[in-house]
Amino acid sequence: xxxxxxxxxxxxxxxxxxxxxxxxxxxxxxxxxxxxxxxxxxxxxxxxxxxxxxxxxxxxxxxxxxxxxxxxxxxxxxxxxxxxxxxxxxxxxxxxxxxxxxxxxxxxxxxxxxxxxxxxxxxxxxxxxxxxxxxxxxxxxxxxxxxxxxxxxxxxxxxxxxxxxxxxxxxxxxxxxxxxxxxxxxxxxxxxxxxxxxxxxxxxxxxxxxxxxxxxxxxxxxxxxxxxxxxxxxxxxxxxxxxxxxxxxxxxxxxxxxxxxxxxxxxxxxxxxxxxxxxxxxxxxxxxxxxxxxxxxxxxxxxxxxxxxxxxxxxxxxxxxxxxxxxxxxxxxxxxx
Amino acid sequence: xxxxxxxxxxxxxxxxxxxxxxxxxxxxxxxxxxxxxxxxxxxxxxxxxxxxxxxxxxxxxxxxxxxxxxxxxxxxxxxxxxxxxxxxxxxxxxxxxxxxxxxxxxxxxxxxxxxxxxxxxxxxxxxxxxxxxxxxxxxxxxxxxxxxxxxxxxxxxxxxxxxxxxxxxxxxxxxxxxxxxxxxxxxxxxxxxxxxxxxxxxxxxxxxxxxxxxxxxxxxxxxxxxxxxxxxxxxxxxxxxxxxxxxxxxxxxxxxxxxxxxxxxxxxxxxxxxxxxxxxxxxxxxxxxxxxxxxxxxxxxxxxxxxxxxxxxxxxxxxxxxxxxxxxxxxxxxxxxxxxxxxxxxxxxxxxxxxxxxxxxxxxxxxxxxxxxxxxxxxxxxxxxxxxxxxxxxxxxxxxxxxxxxxxxxxxxxxxxxxxxxxxxxxxxxxxxxxxxxxxxxxxxxxxxxxxxxxxxxxxxxxxxxxxxxxxxxxxxxxxxxxxxxxxx
Numbered sequence: 001x002x003x004x005x006x007x008x009x010x011x012x013x014x015x016x017x018x019x020x021x022x023x024x025x026x027x028x029x030x031x032x033x034x035x036x037x038x039x040x041x042x043x044x045x046x047x048x049x050x051x052x053x054x055x056x057x058x059x060x061x062x063x064x065x066x067x068x069x070x071x072x073x074x075x076x077x078x079x080x081x082x083x084x085x086x087x088x089x090x091x092x093x094x095x096x097x098x099x100x101x102x103x104x105x106x107x108x109x110x111x112x113x114x115x116x117x118x119x120x121x122x123x124x125x126x127x128x129x130x131x132x133x134x135x136x137x138x139x140x141x142x143x144x145x146x147x148x149x150x151x152x153x154x155x156x157x158x159x160x161x162x163x164x165x166x167x168x169x170x171x172x173x174x175x176x177x178x179x180x181x182x183x184x185x186x187x188x189x190x191x192x193x194x195x196x197x198x199x200x201x202x203x204x205x206x207x208x209x210x211x212x213x214x215x216x217x218x219x220x221x222x223x224x225x226x227x228x229x230x231x232x233x234x235x236x237x238x239x240x241x242x243x244x245x246x247x248x249x250x251x252x253x254x255x256x257x258x259x260x261x262x263x264x265x266x267x268x269x270x271x272x273x274x275x276x277x278x279x280x281x282x283x284x285x286x287x288x289x290x291x292x293x294x295x296x297x298x299x300x301x302x303x304x305x306x307x308x309x310x311x312x313x314x315x316x317x318x319x320x321x322x323x324x325x326x327x328x329x330x331x332x333x334x335x336x337x
Numbered sequence: 338x339x340x341x342x343x344x345x346x347x348x349x350x351x352x353x354x355x356x357x358x359x360x361x362x363x364x365x366x367x368x369x370x371x372x373x374x375x376x377x378x379x380x381x382x383x384x385x386x387x388x389x390x391x392x393x394x395x396x397x398x399x400x401x402x403x404x405x406x407x408x409x410x411x412x413x414x415x416x417x418x419x420x421x422x423x424x425x426x427x428x429x430x431x432x433x434x435x436x437x438x439x440x441x442x443x444x445x446x447x448x449x450x451x452x453x454x455x456x457x458x459x460x461x462x463x464x465x466x467x468x469x470x471x472x473x474x475x476x477x478x479x480x481x482x483x484x485x486x487x488x489x490x491x492x493x494x495x496x497x498x499x500x501x502x503x504x505x506x507x508x509x510x511x512x513x514x515x516x517x518x519x520x521x522x523x524x525x526x527x528x529x530x531x532x533x534x535x536x537x538x539x540x541x542x543x544x545x546x547x548x549x550x551x552x553x554x555x556x557x558x559x560x561x562x563x564x565x566x567x568x569x570x571x572x573x574x575x576x577x578x579x580x581x582x583x584x585x586x587x588x589x590x591x592x593x594x595x596x597x598x599x600x601x602x603x604x605x606x607x608x609x610x611x612x613x614x615x616x617x618x619x620x621x622x623x624x625x626x627x628x629x630x631x632x633x634x635x636x637x638x639x640x641x642x643x644x645x646x647x648x649x650x651x652x653x654x655x656x657x658x659x660x661x662x663x664x665x666x667x668x669x670x671x672x673x674x675x676x677x678x679x680x681x682x683x684x685x686x687x688x689x690x691x692x693x694x695x696x697x698x699x700x701x702x703x704x705x706x707x708x709x710x711x712x713x714x715x716x717x718x719x720x721x722x723x724x725x726x727x728x729x730x731x732x733x734x735x736x737x738x739x740x741x742x743x744x745x746x747x748x749x750x751x752x753x754x755x756x757x758x759x760x761x762x763x764x765x766x767x768x769x770x771x772x773x774x775x776x777x778x779x780x781x782x783x784x785x786x787x788x789x790x791x792x793x794x795x796x797x798x799x800x801x802x803x804x805x806x807x808x809x810x811x812x813x814x815x816x817x818x819x820x821x822x823x824x825x826x
Contacts, residue, residue: 199688
């Protein structure tokens with residue numbers, strides 16, 4: 001990062017920090033643990049390594065489709081990427097000219113999301129083949145398949161103790177998977193996050209974003225609700241906060257003015273608030289919710305729709321992959337005088 | 338119920354007479370007949386038929402209004418098609434028929450219409466690794482050198498049976514206009530109706546003594562948008578060539594004899610009806626009574642062929658192969674209808690109007706389409722029907738190469754694709770070409786008019802000819818256009 005880390009986080013002071021213009025729309029981004037780079041995917045089938053300090057950009061080429069998900073080893077030296085080509089790839093994050101260390105044909109069809117266990121031992125992937133897969137991060141070996149979802153699996157995340165994975169599919173079914181035994185538990189069905197549009201005869205929904213509260217007790221599932229026209233994307237942004245113990249929806253976070261779009265990113269800040277990134281008909285916004293009431297306490301409008309979000313390692317900034325061909329970083333503190 | 342009331346309602350005269358004589362409410366089978374005739378026999382059709390006839394008949398009042406004989410009436414409606422169906426959707430002229438009748442080279446058309454505007458980039462003209470290509474890859478097909486989108490893996494295995502036209506430029510991005518133009522082959526003009534492809538096919542391809550509808554639309558039940566029946570107009574060809582619609586792979590409603598009515602009782606009942614009708618006709622015979630009686634008989638024949646529309650009569654293995662999806666059932670029904678010689682079957686699949694998350698929705702929709710369609714294509718080929726059946730996969734337009742900020746693609750008529758195969762079509766070809774990222778046609782630009790000519794010529798119809806409707810000439814297809822000659826076998 002190019003600036004000293006501030007001590008006072010204040011969402012109401014959110015402001016644009018950096019922007020980098022790419023030649024294609026972006027699809028996802030990831031701030032690696034050492035804060036040296038922000039990696040982003042774009043509609044060019046490439047990963048791009050962006051150095052905020054120097055503004056240098058390095059392409060990483062080995063996917064054959066868009067990349068929508070990233071992860072890192074705990075030390076930040078390895079980058080993991082999951083693509084719509086079904087490939088899971090290990091990269092040397094800081095190499096001058098990164099070449100794949102390992103390429104695994106991980107899924108039939110899209111990898112929609114990947115997650116790295118907090119202990120760094122595992123990578124979880126999920127996709128359109130209705131499977132969650134667990135990989136040994138060190139060897140690349142498949143540890144286990146987890147079958148049980150009946151529609152495309154949109155997202156996956158590990159519990160803080162790395163013992164459980166949570167996944168959510170297109171129809172809002174949430175499952176918990178025991179990493180050691182493979183046992184499944186139905187956690188919840190978040191009906192608000194799915195609709196079969198009888199006019200267009202198609203399903204819309206799913207957890208477009210996922211996060212756990214810092215204590216691991218609440219699962220945040222971001223998506224689109226109240227859809228009136230699936231094929232025009234007419235619906236409203238929302239995040240369902242699911243109690244992982246009993247599966248109840250504690251709160252459904254929404255926008256006061258029913259902003260159109262979907263929640264493409266969600267994160268829980270250690271200071272206790274939730275951040276959501278939205279994109280769609282209502283434009284690009286950050287929403288900030290306290291988590292105990294449905295409406296935001298602050299929102300921040302961006303220049304364009306957001307498609308992916310990553311919280312910086314020091315929790316003071318957000319990187320956003322934008323549809324308007326820009327990677328932007330935003331500071332969650334007061335702009336220096 | 339009086340005869341006058343019946344006429345006003347378009348109900349078969351003989352049925353009305355019978356109802357007059359019944360005690361109590363009509364039974365189910367009566368309702369079925371009433372439904373069928375009411376649906377298919379508008380009075381305007383009879384009036385048109387009367388106007389087209391100049392032959393005298395010995396009707397009771399001998400007025401000019403009755404100057405039509407049964408033969409002239411039928412001939413006037415037939416207009417070259419033995420369907421002569423009096424508004425029953427080109428229904429019945431003989432009491433029975435079997436698939437054997439249609440082995441002698443009668444051509445048929447299967448049109449699979451992907452409503453909403455399927456993306457050419459996610460189907461027939463993929464552009465991977467370009468700024469417009471989206472996330473999908475191109476896959477090889479059974480035709481060396483020809484690649485299509487990876488969303489069609491089963492269809493890819495049957496591409497040796499199809500050809501692709503990748504160079505449609507229809508100058509249009511409006512749904513209604515697109516559907517109209519693609520299915521009539523004409524530029525849409527306000528206030529002018531041209532007959533739908535199905536109506537033209539029913540008129541030109543219906544065999545003699547054919548006892549089934551000539552133009553059948555298979556689609557989902559209404560409730561969604563794109564209620565396509567409104568597009569299936571017969572226009573100046575006459576309402577008898579308009580479509581009969583089958584919803585949700587179900588046989589037409591009210592075509593089963595009520596369980597409480599034995600076949601013996603039904604026979605007796607009809608004998609009584611005929612006796613009464615004949616007695617009435619002997620005293621007051623009119624063109625209307627002739628028409629109604631004819632329609633009634635045709636409706637009865639339709640009831641006897643109900644099994645043609647019943648896919649549960651297909652082998653269990655085929656039911657399993659085609660699957661439980663609605664489109665799968667529709668494809669199996671299409672196979673069954675084509676096997677029974679129906680000249681035009683259109684299967685609609687919806688919806689592809691993917692302004693939002695085009696890629697997710699194309700996975701879902703083409704995932705439904707791919708396997709059943711490829712099975713149908715392969716089955717038609719294996720059973721020897723493909724040589725007699727032209728297969729077309731069309732839409733109202735394509736989708737923008739440009740991907741919008743919601744991962745959607747919008748309407749695009751400038752450079753898109755259709756697929757054709759079967760009867761009269763050179764298989765395995767690719768006609769036309771778009772530029773590297775699919776934003777424009779760079780080779781062999783064609784439009785709906787060319788496709789229409791091609792389809793009709795492929796099934797042996799001289800599309801540069803005319804229909805003679807009541808002495809007036811109507812070009813079969815747009816005279817300003819022509820067939821895609823290199824696509825014809």
